[in-house]
Amino acid sequence: MTTLGAASRARLTDLFLMLTRIQSPSGNERQVADAVTALLGELGIDVYEDGAGPATGGDTGNLWCTVKGGDGEPHLALGAHMDTVMPTDSIDPVLGDDGVFRNSRSTILGSDDKAALAALLHATELLKASGQPFPTYELFFTVSEEVGLVGVKHMAADALASPIAAVLDSSGPVGGVVSKAPSMRTLRATFNGQAAHAGLEPERGRSAIQAAARAIEAMQLGRLDSETSANIGIISGGVATNIVPERCVIEGECRGHDEEKLAGVAAAMVDAVQEAAAHTGVDLDVSLVTEFPAFTLTRRSPAVRLAKAAVEALGIRPRLMTAGGGSDANILNARGLPTINLAAGMMLVHSPDEYVSLDELDRLCSLVLSLIRLAPQFDGRLKPVGSPS
Numbered sequence: 001m002t003t004l005g006a007a008s009r010a011r012l013t014d015l016f017l018m019l020t021r022i023q024s025p026s027g028n029e030r031q032v033a034d035a036v037t038a039l040l041g042e043l044g045i046d047v048y049e050d051g052a053g054p055a056t057g058g059d060t061g062n063l064w065c066t067v068k069g070g071d072g073e074p075h076l077a078l079g080a081h082m083d084t085v086m087p088t089d090s091i092d093p094v095l096g097d098d099g100v101f102r103n104s105r106s107t108i109l110g111s112d113d114k115a116a117l118a119a120l121l122h123a124t125e126l127l128k129a130s131g132q133p134f135p136t137y138e139l140f141f142t143v144s145e146e147v148g149l150v151g152v153k154h155m156a157a158d159a160l161a162s163p164i165a166a167v168l169d170s171s172g173p174v175g176g177v178v179s180k181a182p183s184m185r186t187l188r189a190t191f192n193g194q195a196a197h198a199g200l201e202p203e204r205g206r207s208a209i210q211a212a213a214r215a216i217e218a219m220q221l222g223r224l225d226s227e228t229s230a231n232i233g234i235i236s237g238g239v240a241t242n243i244v245p246e247r248c249v250i251e252g253e254c255r256g257h258d259e260e261k262l263a264g265v266a267a268a269m270v271d272a273v274q275e276a277a278a279h280t281g282v283d284l285d286v287s288l289v290t291e292f293p294a295f296t297l298t299r300r301s302p303a304v305r306l307a308k309a310a311v312e313a314l315g316i317r318p319r320l321m322t323a324g325g326g327s328d329a330n331i332l333n334a335r336g337l338p339t340i341n342l343a344a345g346m347m348l349v350h351s352p353d354e355y356v357s358l359d360e361l362d363r364l365c366s367l368v369l370s371l372i373r374l375a376p377q378f379d380g381r382l383k384p385v386g387s388p389s
């Protein structure tokens, strides 16, 4: 079922094509930010930008604004990220006869997260054009989400005034509600051994690659249980076959929904590299970084109840989901702003086969309108006596 008319579908198509044609790899969101700011400006909405750009080596900060609808404080903050993964150098988005947007070239489409941008912007256009009062809400658009949620981490904790938030940044058909997402830690270990000629005097050398191999062999990797996983994803080292390698770097991660269990897995990975370095007689530099904390919102949480009600209002059955990765929602939840992550209709994201259908864009925009309309019932603020609950 789709719910918007032909004019809205045409406008969503234009917005989506305009946004995906702009290349915006992480740190280079300027053009998208300018397009978003200009469009909201035409609607009479003041957009603020913070200093996350210079602070993170990018050219653009996070954006946010309040869309005043006739009542008081904002009830809900709705967000999306402006950057995309690479490669972005040849994006030529087209809408096929089958009603599906794809990139006609062999790179990503960028529907992650421009499907969300298009839906949020058009929903705001519709509300502004209606001439009717609507509940006040906030919009926010972050930078460098794809490279470790860097933008949102630099956004001021008091930038948003809403009591609940939603980001539209999960793949899958509209109706998916991510209420649980894991924590992730990254590990980087640098082994520094001793170079020597591999044929003439190998006994003088201490092999950094051998140390790394021993460490990896000792690690438990892959799916460790239903909610924990670990991986070594990058290994680099050595310069020639006839030289005992002096340096080897391994990089990996572990993620899980239970912080305590995850701490144990991370500690075991660090133990493995330390033991291997000691055994092989090489020096070691190891760092373990918490990239984002886990979150769990219960079914009773107002953010989850709002999301379910808004999805149901479209005649779609809500699907509560557990994410395997992080999003801006992880950071906002950790700061005490209950934030759900909603499926935005995009499919096979981060790949050349990425696509999203116009029907899904239509449903996503309808979902945004539904969330805004219902938000006052779930924002936890006391209602004036006699007002409908």
Ligand SMILES: [Zn+2]
Pocket: 081, 112, 113, 145, 169
């Ligand atoms: Zn995304």
